Amino acid sequence: MMLRVEALTLSFGGVRALNEVGFEVAEGEFFGILGPNGAGKTSLFNCLSGLVAPTGSVTVEGTELLGRRPHEIAELGVARTFQNLGLFGSMSVTGNILVGAHRQISGGALSAALRWPRTFRSERQARERADELIDLLGLGAYRDATVDTLPYGIRKRVEIAKAVASGPKLLLLDEPVAGMNHEETDQFVEFVLELKARMGLTIVMIEHDVPMVMRISDRILALDFGEVIGVGTPEEIRHNERFISAYLGTPAGADAPAEPQLHGGNR
Amino acid sequence: MTNLIQLTVSGLSLGILYALVAIGFAVLLKATGHFNMFPGALVLLGAYLTYQFHVLWSLDFVLAVALAAILCAALGLAGERLLFSRLGGKGHRSIEHLSVLLVSLGLISLAQAAVVSVWGPLTHLIEDPWGLSMIRFGGVAIAVRDLWALGLSLILLAVFYLVIQHTRVGVGMRAVASDPEAARAQGVNPHVISATAWAMCSAASVLAGMMLATEMGGGLVPNLDQIAFSALPALILGGLSSLPGCIYGGLALGLVQTYAAGYAPESMGQGFASMLPWVVMILLLVVKPSGFAKTLETRKA
Amino acid sequence: MALTETAPRLRPVRTGQPPARRRDDSRLCRTRTQRILLAVAFVAIVAFPLSVESAFLISLTGTIGIFALAALGLNILSGYAGQISLAQSIFVGIGAFAGVALGGLAELPLLVWLPGTFVAGGLAAALVAPLTLRLKGVFQIVLSLALIFVGHYAFINLPALTGGNGGISATPSLSLGFIDFGELTVAGMRYSYEQGLFILIWLVLAASMIAVVNMHRTRFGRALVAVREAETAAEIAGINAARVKVQAFVLAGAFAGLAGGLLMAQLRYVQAEQFGINMGLELLIIVVVGGLGTTWGPVVGAAVISSIPVLATQYAEHIPFLQADFSQSGEIGIPVGQVGLLIYGLALVLVMVFEPRGLSHIFGAGGRSLLRLARRARTTSEPVLVPQPHAHLGGKA
Known part of the structure; x- marks a missing residue:
């Protein structure tokens, strides 16, 4: 099992953001997470990447993640993107991707200072891989551009490139298509599936775009008020009573736009 | 016993002066959201202007101090309008939030150069009314200047308290400190707030500078601003922007320093007493860095 | 017509051909020009002091090199890692006194005492790094002030090593065995201690700059900048933020220590007083004025900031509004000693x-x-002239 989450509970000063959440993700799976605003989706990701300290258990291929620092979790092959982007504004697109590839490059301050050949070879290889990623994601025109100067859509792509540059086993995507139009979303789905196939990724994705999640995911977890209200195939979730009522009783997954349903849902 | 009482009084008087300087820093931090070292220059300039007005131009001492405070407030406000408030977001990415601090450090350098250029590098006497006179209660000799330092400082602090707690400006200042955006939305005029803050800062700094430059305090020297830096541990101890905190911090450090000067054995080495406040601050930061850092995070935002 | 003709000719010149092979930004020199300039720089480091006779100029440029080295260290911390410190001077002092102990008192050879100052500065920084890096902003700056006061107290109370308030003199060896920078002899010509030391200072500076450029352009340097810009995102990318910050702090201290060692060799006399807040402020100002986070910033900053006061003192009588000393009281003017602060x-x-x-x-x-x-x-230089289009436009107007 790639990812196993058991009895995950997270409280902020008496408020339970997550309550006894448990699920499993198999290797190679595309796993979607749905839920209205405030359902605890991003909190769940923060638990998985070590930014908060919940109780319970999270294992990746049998290794416990809880209690580890974020950079240690990254070392285990878990990468994530941020909803509001975690880019390094003054660096170039290539620079950002190379930061993402940090764990794949060898050498520290000393070996770099002394121009250790092995360090620079590893650096060169990382740059070649970064170039491949740049081409794959169609970022060629922005290779040396400073990230701060790029439009939002491009930055979202850089964010994903940065995450996969680490060569992860498990990729966590936090609302990757928020703010994109239909065409951009389709494009995104295409290249994420391509990345997944090429790199043998297991992907867990949070997204508000219900039809897109239903279309792309192998299985889906539905959350509401920090609790699991259903896990299953898109078909099963589509017919899950609690999921439907969480989305205001409208049949979820119908072709109605997702956003209005969500805003009507909770809070 | 008499020694202890004498040390306590002079410790408290040194401490209240530290508290005043620390409050000068804290008030600005509260009102403008930036850590500004310029009050250090006001301590220096205030003392020298007092010297200029009282000794060289033979004005009445009280008038001289008041004029110095007014001039310093004007200088601070001019700096705020012409320089500090225009620096927002400027600077290299790594020091954006510190541009005000760096510019104020530059201004302190300029002030020091100016002071030496105009008044020379030698120690002056500001001819304060107290001199070295002492009052004796039984066997205890207490410097008159220390009593005045305590008295005047307490009066000034009481005025500050009234301004902050019971005037519209004070309410606005507290609003700005807790949430600048919301305060602006509610019609608090930031210009009035910053003018008041600079006036308070100047009054506190000039009073402290004048008292530190008295004959009892060691005379008027061009590195008075660096003596003012010794108040920074009080600011940290007090939690950065709390005025009562500055007073407790200042008094505690004044006492620690004076007791150390009085009681520490020779073997502690030279300069032990004046270094001790910094060590106390470091120890405090070792014990509780997160609590303080948290206060700062909210200030920076 | 002229416009459409010149445009395609000029464009490749301005923007450069898109390189057939993507350029490797981690290389030290990206263009041939840079390689040539680097070689010229190394030749100049040796040729300049040997061809300049003025002792004043040699000692001034030596001082610039020393301050550039200390600022280079601070630039790692402040420019790349985004941490502000006024206490760089204390690490310079630690290096200087370590140099006195190793090179002066223990009379160890250059290859031991000079690296020793680097290690001493780094160790001292490693000692305080855990504390200072836990703090942010104002707290960090005030803590760095505290380090200056505590450091000064330590200096004046260790008279065996530092000479206390009075200072201490030392005559360290500048010999590498086959070459002695202290009494350099080239082609039968004897050169002075200062000339030899200049070469040593600037060779150390050049090597340090190359080392820093190498670090900046590879994994460690990117990690530093990433932590500065978005610490959480950097951690998620697998960077141990606490560790790289400590490394930056230690490197800053180590380069300061090295600078201190060279300063000790230049003055052959050091005093605790030198390493106070004024030097700390001067170094911070050098990196800010020179340009934070730039390769040449420390050198440019040191050349401007550290040389102007020295030049002002030297040429005081030729500069209006400058007073050479205080004997001419009553005259309005800026005393020479204050020019530094003013600048x-x-x-x-x-x-x-x-x-x-x-x-x-x-x-x-x-x-x-x-x-x-x-x-x-x-x-x-061939027939197509750039000004042509302008001439046309001018003609129309």
Whole structure:
């Protein structure tokens, strides 16, 4: 099992953001997470990447993640993107991707200072891989551009490139298509599936775009008020009573736009 | 016993002066959201202007101090309008939030150069009314200047308290400190707030500078601003922007320093007493860095 | 017509051909020009002191090199890692006194005592790093002030090593065995201690700059900048933020220590008083004025900030409004001793207000446009003239 989450509970000063959440993700799976605003989706990701300290258990291929620092979790092959982007504004697109590839490059301050050949070879290889990623994601025109100067859509792509540059086993995507139009979303789905196939990724994705999640995911977890209200195939979730009522009783997954349903849902 | 009482009084008087300087820093931090070292220059300039007005131009001492405070407030406000408030977001990415601090450090350098250029590098006497006179209660000799330092400082602090707690400006200042955006939305005029803050800062700094430059305090020297830096541990101890905190911090450090000067054995080495406040601050930061850092995070935002 | 004709000719010159192979940005020299300049720089380091006789100029440029080295260290911390410190001077002092102990008192050879100052500065920084890096902003700056006061107390109370308040003198060996920088002899010519030391200082500085450029352009340097810009995102990418910050702090201290060792060798006398808040402020101002986070910033900053007070003192009588000393009381003027403070303050304020990217940015932009002009002149020496379109437009107007 790639990812196993058991009895995950997270409280902020008496408020339970997550309550006894448990699920499993198999290797190679595309796993979607749905839920209205405030359902605890991003909190769940923060638990998985070590930014908060919940109780319970999270294992990746049998290794416990809880209690580890974020950079240690990254070392285990878990990468994530941020909803509001975690880019390094003054660096170039290539620079950002190379930061993402940090764990794949060898050498520290000393070996770099002394121009250790092995360090620079590893650096060169990382740059070649970064170039491949740049081409794959169609970022060629922005290779040396400073990230701060790029439009939002491009930055979202850089964010994903940065995450996969680490060569992860498990990729966590936090609302990757928020703010994109239909065409951009389709494009995104295409290249994420391509990345997944090429790199043998297991992907867990949070997204508000219900039809897109239903279309792309192998299985889906539905959350509401920090609790699991259903896990299953898109078909099963589509017919899950609690999921439907969480989305205001409208049949979820119908072709109605997702956003209005969500805003009507909770809070 | 008499020694202890004498040390306590002079410790408290040194401490209240530290508290005043620390409050000068804290008030600005509260009102403008930036850590500004310029009050250090006001301590220096205030003392020298007092010297200029009282000794060289033979004005009445009280008038001289008041004029110095007014001039310093004007200088601070001019700096705020012409320089500090225009620096927002400027600077290299790594020091954006510190541009005000760096510019104020530059201004302190300029002030020091100016002071030496105009008044020379030698120690002056500001001819304060107290001199070295002492009052004796039984066997205890207490410097008159220390009593005045305590008295005047307490009066000034009481005025500050009234301004902050019971005037519209004070309410606005507290609003700005807790949430600048919301305060602006509610019609608090930031210009009035910053003018008041600079006036308070100047009054506190000039009073402290004048008292530190008295004959009892060691005379008027061009590195008075660096003596003012010794108040920074009080600011940290007090939690950065709390005025009562500055007073407790200042008094505690004044006492620690004076007791150390009085009681520490020779073997502690030279300069032990004046270094001790910094060590106390470091120890405090070792014990509780997160609590303080948290206060700062909210200030920076 | 002229416009459409010149445009395609000029474009490749201005933007450069898109390289067939993507350029490797981690290389030290990206162009042939840079390689040539680097070689010229190394030749100049040796040729300059041997051809200049003025002891004043040699000692001034030596001092600039020393301050540039200390600022280079601070630039790692403040420019790349975004941590501010006023206490760099204390680590310079630790290096200087370590140099006195190792090179002066213990009379160890150059290859031991000079690296020793590097290690001493680094160790001292490692000692305080865990504390200072836990703090942020104002707390960090006030803590760095505290380090200055505590460091000064330590210096004056260790008279065996530092000479206490009075200072201590030392005559360290500058010999590598086959070559002695202290009494350099080239082709039968004897050169002075200062000339030899200049070469040593600038060779150390050049090597340090190359080391820092190498670090900056590879994994460690990117990690530093990433932590500065978005610490959480950097951690998620697998960077141990606490560790790289400590490394930056230790490197800053180590380069300061090295600078201290060289300063001790230059003055052959050091005093605790030197390593106070004024030097700390001077070093911070050097990196800010020179340009934070730039390769040349420390050198440019040191050349401007550290040389002006020295030059002012030297040429005081030729400069209006300067007073050589205080004997001429009553005369209005700036005492020479204050010119340093005046320049530091003025430079800091002006740079922060007008060009926060620093002088090296101004010089860099100036240099690049000169280079462009030169290239344009070269490529347009054939019939097609650049001014033509302008002439046409001017004619129409």
